[in-house]
Amino acid sequence: MPPVIRVENLVKEFRRPRKQEGRFGTVRTLVTRQFDSVRAVDQVSFAIEPGELVGYIGPNGAGKSTTIKMMTGILVPTSGTVEVGGLVPWRERERNAMQIGVVFGQRSQLWWDLPLIESFNLIAKLYRVPDAKYQRNLERFIALLDMEEFLERPVRQLSLGQRMRGDLAASMLYEPQILYLDEPTIGLDVVAKENMRIFIEEMNRDSGTTIVLTTHDLADVERLCRRLILIDHGHVLYDGGVEQLKTKYAPHRILVVELEPDAVSSGRRIDAADVPGAEIVEQADGVARIQFESARTPVQDLIAALNARYPIADLSIVEPDLEGVVRQIYDERVPVA
Amino acid sequence: MSTLRVAWTLERAALRGQLEYRLNFIVSTFMGIAYQGSGFAFIYVVLHSFHTIGGWDFSDLAFLYSLRLLAHACCYLPFNQIDFLDVTIREGKFDRYLVRPMNPLLQLMTNRFQINAVGDVLTASALFVYAASIAHVDFSPLHVVYLVLAVIGGALAEAGFILAVSSLAFRFLETWAAAFLVDNIYLMFGSYPIRVFGATTAWIMTWIIPVAFVAYIPASVLLERTNGLHIANVVAYGAPVIGLLWFFAGYQVWRLQVRHYQSSGS
Amino acid sequence: MTTTLGTTAAPTGREPLSRSPWRDVPAYRQIINSRLRTTLAYRQNVFFLLAILILQIFILRKVWTALYQGHTTVDGLTLHALLVYITLANLQNWVLQDPTISFYMYNRVREGQVAFDLVRPVGFVPQMFAHLVGSSFATVIFGLVALPFIFFAGTLGAPASPTALLLYLASFVLGYVITTLLTLMLGMFAFWTTEISGLTMLYRLINQFFAGALVPVSLFPGAIRIIADVLPFQATTYTPVAIYVGRVRGADALGALGVQAVWVVLLIFASWAMWRRALHRVVVQGG
Numbered sequence: 001m002p003p004v005i006r007v008e009n010l011v012k013e014f015r016r017p018r019k020q021e022g023r024f025g026t027v028r029t030l031v032t033r034q035f036d037s038v039r040a041v042d043q044v045s046f047a048i049e050p051g052e053l054v055g056y057i058g059p060n061g062a063g064k065s066t067t068i069k070m071m072t073g074i075l076v077p078t079s080g081t082v083e084v085g086g087l088v089p090w091r092e093r094e095r096n097a098m099q100i101g102v103v104f105g106q107r108s109q110l111w112w113d114l115p116l117i118e119s120f121n122l123i124a125k126l127y128r129v130p131d132a133k134y135q136r137n138l139e140r141f142i143a144l145l146d147m148e149e150f151l152e153r154p155v156r157q158l159s160l161g162q163r164m165r166g167d168l169a170a171s172m173l174y175e176p177q178i179l180y181l182d183e184p185t186i187g188l189d190v191v192a193k194e195n196m197r198i199f200i201e202e203m204n205r206d207s208g209t210t211i212v213l214t215t216h217d218l219a220d221v222e223r224l225c226r227r228l229i230l231i232d233h234g235h236v237l238y239d240g241g242v243e244q245l246k247t248k249y250a251p252h253r254i255l256v257v258e259l260e261p262d263a264v265s266s267g268r269r270i271d272a273a274d275v276p277g278a279e280i281v282e283q284a285d286g287v288a289r290i291q292f293e294s295a296r297t298p299v300q301d302l303i304a305a306l307n308a309r310y311p312i313a314d315l316s317i318v319e320p321d322l323e324g325v326v327r328q329i330y331d332e333r334v335p336v337a
Numbered sequence: 338m339s340t341l342r343v344a345w346t347l348e349r350a351a352l353r354g355q356l357e358y359r360l361n362f363i364v365s366t367f368m369g370i371a372y373q374g375s376g377f378a379f380i381y382v383v384l385h386s387f388h389t390i391g392g393w394d395f396s397d398l399a400f401l402y403s404l405r406l407l408a409h410a411c412c413y414l415p416f417n418q419i420d421f422l423d424v425t426i427r428e429g430k431f432d433r434y435l436v437r438p439m440n441p442l443l444q445l446m447t448n449r450f451q452i453n454a455v456g457d458v459l460t461a462s463a464l465f466v467y468a469a470s471i472a473h474v475d476f477s478p479l480h481v482v483y484l485v486l487a488v489i490g491g492a493l494a495e496a497g498f499i500l501a502v503s504s505l506a507f508r509f510l511e512t513w514a515a516a517f518l519v520d521n522i523y524l525m526f527g528s529y530p531i532r533v534f535g536a537t538t539a540w541i542m543t544w545i546i547p548v549a550f551v552a553y554i555p556a557s558v559l560l561e562r563t564n565g566l567h568i569a570n571v572v573a574y575g576a577p578v579i580g581l582l583w584f585f586a587g588y589q590v591w592r593l594q595v596r597h598y599q600s601s602g603s
Numbered sequence: 604m605t606t607t608l609g610t611t612a613a614p615t616g617r618e619p620l621s622r623s624p625w626r627d628v629p630a631y632r633q634i635i636n637s638r639l640r641t642t643l644a645y646r647q648n649v650f651f652l653l654a655i656l657i658l659q660i661f662i663l664r665k666v667w668t669a670l671y672q673g674h675t676t677v678d679g680l681t682l683h684a685l686l687v688y689i690t691l692a693n694l695q696n697w698v699l700q701d702p703t704i705s706f707y708m709y710n711r712v713r714e715g716q717v718a719f720d721l722v723r724p725v726g727f728v729p730q731m732f733a734h735l736v737g738s739s740f741a742t743v744i745f746g747l748v749a750l751p752f753i754f755f756a757g758t759l760g761a762p763a764s765p766t767a768l769l770l771y772l773a774s775f776v777l778g779y780v781i782t783t784l785l786t787l788m789l790g791m792f793a794f795w796t797t798e799i800s801g802l803t804m805l806y807r808l809i810n811q812f813f814a815g816a817l818v819p820v821s822l823f824p825g826a827i828r829i830i831a832d833v834l835p836f837q838a839t840t841y842t843p844v845a846i847y848v849g850r851v852r853g854a855d856a857l858g859a860l861g862v863q864a865v866w867v868v869l870l871i872f873a874s875w876a877m878w879r880r881a882l883h884r885v886v887v888q889g890g
Contacts, residue, residue, distance in 0.1 A: 014599060069600055074435045076596045090596075097438035107429045111350060118350070125346050127438060128339070368805055375808045378827075379817050385824040386677060387670040514651035521655050525662050533669040534662070 002086075003047035004178060004210050005071065010080035012041040012066050012234075040066040042234035043080070050177070053204045053211045055225035055242070057218070059330055063234040064214050068180055071212070072102055085177055098127060101171030101209075105183030108167055110155045116166050117151045120173060127174035134173065141169040144199055161192040168199060178210045179203065185217055197223050218323045230329060237329055242322065249329060250320035252291045255302060259286040260311040274309055278302055289318075343439060347447035365453035370460050373406055376528050377464070391533040396471045397560055398529075403468040405527045405552035406461040408491030414454040416496045418445050420516045423506040432600055442500075442591065474559050483574075487555030490577030494547040495523055497580075497587030504594035519546070527551050532565060539567050547583050550576050631733040638737025642745075649742075653749050656697050661756040663689050663817065678821055683760065684848045688819060690757030692844045695775070696816045698742050699782040699839060700807065731790065735783050763849025770856045774843035777863040782839045784870040785810075791874070791881050815841030821850065835870065838863045 015035045041063045048054055058064045069075040070082050073089030073096050082089060089096045103109075110119040124134040142148055145165040150158055155166065164184065171179060181200065185193045201224060203209045213225060221228060221242065228245060230238040238245060255278070259268060264286030272280050278292035292302060299317065306312060380402060384395045393401070418425075425431050425445060434441035474480065502519050506512045526548045531539045543549040554576045557563055563570050572579070642649060664686055671682040680688065753759070762768040789806055811817065813836040820831050820841040831837050842859045845851040851859055 069432070072436050074432050074600055075598065093435060094438045094440070097436055100436070102433075102436045104429070104432070107433070109433050114350060114353060122346065122350055126343055364802075371805055371808055375812060378812060382818050382823055382827060383666075383670060386822050387674070389672075390666060391669045391672075514648055518651050518654055522658065525658060529662070529666055534665045538665075 001050060004050040004085055005048040005212070006081070006083040007047070007067070007071070008045050008081040010041055010044045010067065010070060010082055011039065011078045012063075012070060012075060013078040014038045014040055039234050041070070041077075044231065044234070044236050045080075046229055046236065046239055048210060048212065050210050051204070051208045052227060053200075053213065053225050055221035055228045056212055056214045056231070057216075057221065057228065057326065058231040062232045064231055065182065066234075067231065068182060068212070068214060072100060072180055073097070098174070099177045101174075101176040101179045103164075103167050103171045103179070103181050103184050105164070105181075105186040108155065108163055109170055110163065110166055112156045113154055115152045115154055116147070116158070119155060119166065120170060123170050123173055129174045133175070137173050137175065138169075141172065144202070145169055145195070160187050161189065164188060164192070164196065165199075168196065172203060172207075172209070175207065176209065178212070181211065181213045181215075183215055184213070185215065185220055193217075193220075200224060218321075218326060222322050230326065232330060246320050246322060246325055250325045251293050251295060252320065253294055253299070254281070254318040255290045255292060255299065256316045256318060257288045257290060257306060257310075257312060258314040259288075260313045261286070263311050268310070270306070270310060274305060275302060276305075340439065340443070344443045344447055347444070348450060351447055351450040352452075366456040369453050369457045373457065373460055373464070376524070377402055380528075391530045392565065393530050393562075396468070396473060397556075397562075399468040400472040400474065400560065401530065401552055401556040402528050403461065403465040404488070404491075404556050407458075407465045408488050408551045409495060409523070409527075410454070410457040410461040411488055412492035412495040412499075413451075414458055415446055416499065417451040417454050418448050419496070419499055419503050420513070420520070421445075421449075422503045423512045423516075426506055426598075427601060429601060431598070435595075435598075441595070442588070472560070475561075480559060483577075484555070484559060486577035487558075487580075490580030491551035491555065492580070493584035494550040494580035497584035498547055500584075500587035501590040504591040507594040507598045522546060523548055523551065527553070529553075530557075530565075532567060536567065543568065547580070550580050550583070631729070631736075634730060634733035635737035635740065638734055639741045639744075642738060642741035649745050652697075653745060653752075656693060657749065657752050657756045660690055660693050660753060663693070664757050678819070678850075680819070680848065680850055683758065684763075684850070685819070686758035687760035688844055688848045688850070689816075690753065690759060691847060692814070692816045692819075692840050693757070694746065694753060695778075695844060696811060696814055696840050698739065698746055699779060700786075700810075731787055732783065735786060739779075760848075762847050763852065767846055767849055767852060767856075770852075770860065771843050771847040774846050774856075774860055774863060777860065777867060778839040778843050780867050781835055781863065781870060784867070784874050785835065785839075788870070788874050788877055791877050795881075795884070810836050810839075813837060814839050815844070819845065819850065821845070835866045838866045 015037050044063070044067060056064055056068070066075065070077050071084055071089060073093045076090045084096060085099045087096050087099075109123075110116065111122060114122075120138060123129075129137075142151070145168065147162070147165055147169065150162050155163060158166065168184065184200070185196050188196065197220060200211060200213070204211050204224075213220065215221065225242055227240065228238065228242050229236060230245075257270065259270075268286075269283060270280060270288045270290075275290055275292075277297040278290050280288055281291045282289040290302070292299070303315065377399075380390075380395070380398050384390070384398065388394060390398060422431070422445065425434075425448065430448070431441065431445070434444040437444060469476070476484075499516065499519060503512065503516050505515060523546075526534070526538075526542050531542050531549045531553045534542070539549070543554075554566065554568070554573050557566050558573050558576070563573055566573055667685060667689060668682065671677065671685070675681065677685070762771060789803065792802055813820075813831050813834050815831075815837060820828070820837050823831050838859075842851070842863055846856050846859065
């Protein structure tokens with residue numbers, strides 16, 4: 001099956017007139033026409049299969065939004081190809097629009113002064129959704145997102161969480177093949193975030209909607225995505241599974257060992273020689289953090305060795321978190337093989 | 338076609354949204370009346386002492402002025418949001434237009450309903466009825482048809498140019514001043530017999546910025562003053578068509594510029 | 604357009620009750636400076652407004668020339684004198700105006716910062732005055748830059764006589780004071796309504812017409828002339844410029860100056876009364 005989204009050697013360059021400083025700056029700017037050229041997206045390539053839920057992440061200014069905007073047809077690429085559902089988005093905007101849903105976390109698509117339900121009606125009309133289908137989807141989403149109580153309220157009176165739910169529902173009313181979510185959980189409280197994630201998951205699982213998720217909240221990614229594309233300075237740094245990323249880039253886990261209080265008071269410390277194949281990263285007040293590589297050193301051997309020699313009060317294993325991994329990658333800015 | 342039906346639905350929605358702001362409507366209406374009346378006051382006052390401007394007497398000028406107002410109001414009613422393109426872009430709303438299955442220009446136009454635009458049309462119509470009653474115009478069926486077409490054509494001539502100018506917003510950020518300037522040019526130059534400004538200016542106001550096609554040329558035709566015109570008679574009769582061409586050209590420029598859209602924000 | 608200016612100078616006196624306005628001169632200087640800088644920063648806007656001014660002068664010149672076809676003198680003015688009048692009147696009218704002040708006041712009120720302004724040691728009204736002066740300085744600078752274009756678009760000419768020039772200068776100062784008071788009062792409307800931009804536009808239109816920038820007031824027919832005589836706008840532009848071109852001279856000129864002085868006094872009272880009502884409203888509303 002051909003990929004539903006195909007991006008090849010995509011480049012976007014922005015040319016901004018360089019503002020002249022000093023006297024008569026304005027006039028000089030108009031006359032001399034010097035430009036600063038910025039490559040927001042530099043040779044980005046990837047393909048997304050139908051039904052995937054992909055996380056697309058990167059620091060601010062990395063080129064995420066620019067890529068998404070080219071995929072949705074908002075921006076015209078400087079060079080390279082982008083094909084979505086067999087169409088070139090910027091060339092056939094209106095046709096492309098029918099097959100995609102877009103949620104911008106910070107800007108609502110709903111009509112500000114009208115009741116929420118009217119926004120839904122307008123969207124149904126705009127996307128020419130047959131009445132039966134519209135009613136069915138509407139009922140489903142009202143139930144799923146618990147919107148009954150504020151359906152009649154003007155959008156400007158809704159809380160952020162309510163408005164986001166409305167935006168999400170609006171984007172799916174016409175059952176698009178592909179859904180782009182740009183920071184959908186931003187500013188939401190913990191409960192709202194979870195509900196949003198459940199909805200997204202359900203859309204992907206039950207309706208088979210291909211979803212591209214852009215977010216700064218890596219908990220979203222860990223929860224929802226199996227695949228992750230990491231971009232920085234316009235380049236793709238990583239494109240692959242979330243788990244693989246963690247294993248490959250942060251193959252270490254940490255074993256936290258807490259010694260019995262008696263041993264602590266008598267000044268007992270864990271000796272590095274007793275934990276071959278592992279490294280004691282930190283040890284203080286009877287708590288030791290021991291770093292090891294799961295692949296090379298099976299954790300049960302380590303625990304057994306420690307248990308034999310030391311009075312252990314408590315043990316826990318700390319998994320590498322995605323955020324730490326990603327932060328490391330940003331810091332080093334080296335493409336991960 | 339269904340696009341227009343959807344556009345109409347959006348427009349009605351925008352109207353519903355605006356009815357909240359009633360006080361704004363009242364003030365805007367008075368503003369509109371004052372604005373439209375002020376140019377008229379000038380003509381009235383000067384012609385009290387002098388009797389003609391470039392050979393045009395009070396009834397001629399009143400006819401010209403009210404025809405311009407009418408054409409402008411007919412342009413303003415559908416196209417008043419065009420001037421706000423730069424604001425729409427800055428607020429990030431335009432991105433949304435590009436992602437919906439409908440012409441972004443239509444979406445921009447139906448984004449907000451400007452209630453005072455209706456007031457402007459009513460005021461302009463009233464003024465025109467008065468001016469027509471005192472004008473030396475023969476309202477034969479042929480002339481009436483020409484008049485209607487000329488108003489539409491004039492509105493399109495203005496709209497087309499404004500479309501082209503405001504599409505600069507796709508490339509540059511602050512364009513309200515340019516749009517404001519163009520609005521003022523149409524307002525100031527369009528109210529007088531363009532001939533008065535000299536050959537060069539008259540040419541510019543005809544072929545570079547189509548101010549003359551909004552009212553002066555059609556008025557000249559209807560007042561049977563085509564001998565004083567700086568263009569061929571045949572072109573004058575075809576003014577509505579030229580207006581349509583201007584609109585078409587302006588729209589093409591707009592469409593081309595959308596490609597250079599840079600969007601805003603992260 | 605909203606601008607956020609730096610704070611005024613640190614409190615000078617410890618007794619805010621009886622203060623001489625002269626103490627606050629450093630504060631005023633700072634306000635004027637920041638106004639200048641702000642206007643320079645927004646110079647793009649100023650250039651466009653200038654362009655409109657220049658076009659208007661051009662149009663008026665052409666229209667008036669066409670009007671004068673077949674006449675040499677109308678109402679005691681030759682075409683040349685009238686064109687000088689029109690050019691100078693428009694230039695002066697433009698220099699005296701600054702719509703941004705009203706917006707500034709409006710925004711301060713709306714955002715509630717006016718509460719700070721009222722509490723600051725430098726009085727609110729003198730502050731606004733300083734803003735207007737600073738704005739005028741900036742406008743004059745831009746006006747000087749535009750002078751060559753105005754020379755091309757309109758007609759500049761010498762005053763009718765040395766006396767005329769002197770009387771003009773005196774009249775100009777009075778006209779400036781009147782305009783400032785009117786602008787202040789316009790800005791005070793911000794305490795009562797949100798529709799400040801509509802009001803400002805309306806004010807500009809009415810002002811422009813009745814100040815005689817389009818047609819000398821002496822040419823106003825019947826009822827319109829009466830209305831114009833009752834309004835203060837005539838005293839801001841028509842009076843000084845008419846003196847300059849010699850349309851009004853000698854005893855008439857002194858009389859006109861007298862009328863201006865009367866307006867100044869009237870407007871001081873009116874704006875003081877309005878200010879009291881505005882304060883009252885702020886206190887009652889809680890700011």
